[in-house]
Amino acid sequence: MLEMFRYHAIHFLLMIHISTLKVFNDPIHGHVELHPLLIRIIDTPQFQRLRNIKQLGGAYFVFPGASHNRFEHSIGVGHLAGQLVKALHDRQPELDITDRDILCVQIAGLCHDLGHGPFSHLFDRKFIPTARPGYPWKHEQASLKMFDYLVKDNNLRPVMEQHGLVLHEDLKFIKEQIAGPLDTNGAEAKGWPYKGRKEKKSFLYDIVANKRNGIDVDKWDYFARDCYHLGIKNNFDYQRFLMFARVCEVDGQKQICTRDKEVGNLYDMFHTRNCLHTRAYKHSVCDIIEFMITEAFVKADTHINFINSKGKEFTLSKTIDDMEAYTKLTDHVFEQILYSSSEELEEPRQILQNIVYRRLYKCLGRTNPGEHLEDVPDVPDVQDVQDVQGVNLQPDDFVVDVFSLDYGMKDKNPINNVRFYCKTDPTKAFQICKDQVSKMLPAVFREQVFRVYCKKRDGKTVEAAKKHFVQWCKNNTFPTPTDAAITAPELTPVKPDDGGSSGNAVSESELAKVKRKL
DSSP, X not given: OHHHHHHHHHHHHHHHHHHHOEEEEETTTEEEEEOHHHHHHHTSHHHHGGGGSBTTGGGGGTOTTOOOBHHHHHHHHHHHHHHHHHHHHHHXXXXXXXXXXXXXXXXXXXXXXXXXXXXXXHIIIIIHHHHSTXXXXXXXXXXXXXXXXXXXXXXXXXXXXXXXXXXHHHHHHHHHHHHSOSOSSSGGGGSOOOSSSXXXXXXXXXXXXXXXXXXXXXXXXXXXXXXXXHTOOOOOOHHHHHHHOEEEEETTEEEEEEEGGGHHHHHHHHHHHHHXXXXXXXXXXXXXXXXXXXXXXXXXXXXXXXXXXXXXXXXXXXXXXXXXXXXXXXXXXXXXXXXXXXXXXXXXXXXXXXXXXXXXXXXXXXXXXSSOOSSXXXXXXOHHHHHHHOOOOOGGGEEEEEEEEESSSTTSOGGGGOOEEETTEEEEEEOOOGGGTOTTSOSOSEEEEEEEXXXXXXXXXXXXXXXXXXXXHHHTTOOOXXXXXXXXXXXXXXXXXXXXXXXXXXXXXXXXXXXHHO
16 A cells, blocks of 8 residues: 555656646757746746847847847756756766756756846956956856845745755755856865865766866857857757767766767867857957947946835946846846937947947957967057048047957867767776877967957048058067058058969069059
8 A cells, every 4th residue: 555655646746747847949959848946947037037138249230140148048058957967867877866966957057147247248248347347257156146046036945945955055056067166265175176066976067167178068058059040050069979978087086078089079169169259259340339338338337227125226337236136137228228318328328329320430450469468569659640641540549359269278278178988998088189180170279369440430530540550560560460451551561572483472563553453
């Protein structure tokens, strides 16, 4: 009788669980089935806020398809986190991955981006550093604070306990997966720095935000999702990684490894990352639009207030200090400024109107210094250009944008931190050097780029500014910008003919013909 009762009780609980599952039809991953606790988290104001935060910030002003938001990306990451941890659970029962572990990994994937502000990375990488210089803040920190606020505001602790979570351990584990160790100054930091799970389950920290080599489900989702919406080919197949993922012991710790034959697939993954940054995220027009939005937000900062339930007001940049006020902050602040009639918002409103009417700052070109520079050279005196061209140029008329393109670990090759196994011995992990893969792989893994814009738009001033940019590159021994031979011919001497050995050499007679045509 007792066994029969247990059978019916388990069957009843299972049917309740199945009946409360919800299915999302996602364009990237197909039909996604989520745990009831994940649904409770999704159905909160703090999570629903992500519906109104563009995944790619200002890129939507350039790529018509890039209209997706942090909401669907977060659901995708939660789904993929569950896929990977369940694959490891089924493939290696000896790892002792519990249902608690699986649920915590899924929650971390779902909530990892709760702290993003308007236009995603524009807010934490451009606006906050400008509005609050020197203030150490990242969206991951806001994600932790927002997660705590979400749990408290929606009274989810009892619900989490009902689903088997042990809160004093599991809440720490969830937050550690999002932002790393919570106490880096304590004694534990010298050894195993995490408190949510012991070192024997170190591999669980590689799933959502992999600090070891950058191969994680967050990237898998945004590669696939961003490529889909941008119309860019995605060369990385995360399904193959799921099939071959396996945990091995490396230097006393357990790490997620993959088959040796998948090394090329991983290089494709990081190449895809670089392509997305080059062709979309750091597109010159996307870049200047985000700069202009940032400029407008900074000018509007003290004139827009968000009020919490206690009646306390927070400016645009101070909302990060109060999660209740921050919950109200989304991309709609753009329209709030654009359609305002306040005199104080006249200047930022004009900047946003210039974006709408496509009156953008002009890109003068880009250059790549030979080595990585920590200090950007100042825009030099423009008096010489004023005298020659008769235009009024000031240093404030130039915007110098400095950024790096890399594989996610600055100048290091992330594949050097990946371990592989072969089918003859799946328990032994080893490293694969770049030379063992192909001679055609990158020789360097980081490139610094200087891109310069001019705020003035009239043709005469822009031409003078381009010539000044070329001279600035020469003064700092930077490579000449690609189009400098056209924009500033008097500053870019033509390479003399070397006797016809080069297919790109231009003879004096051909040059004379071109001049006559001009």
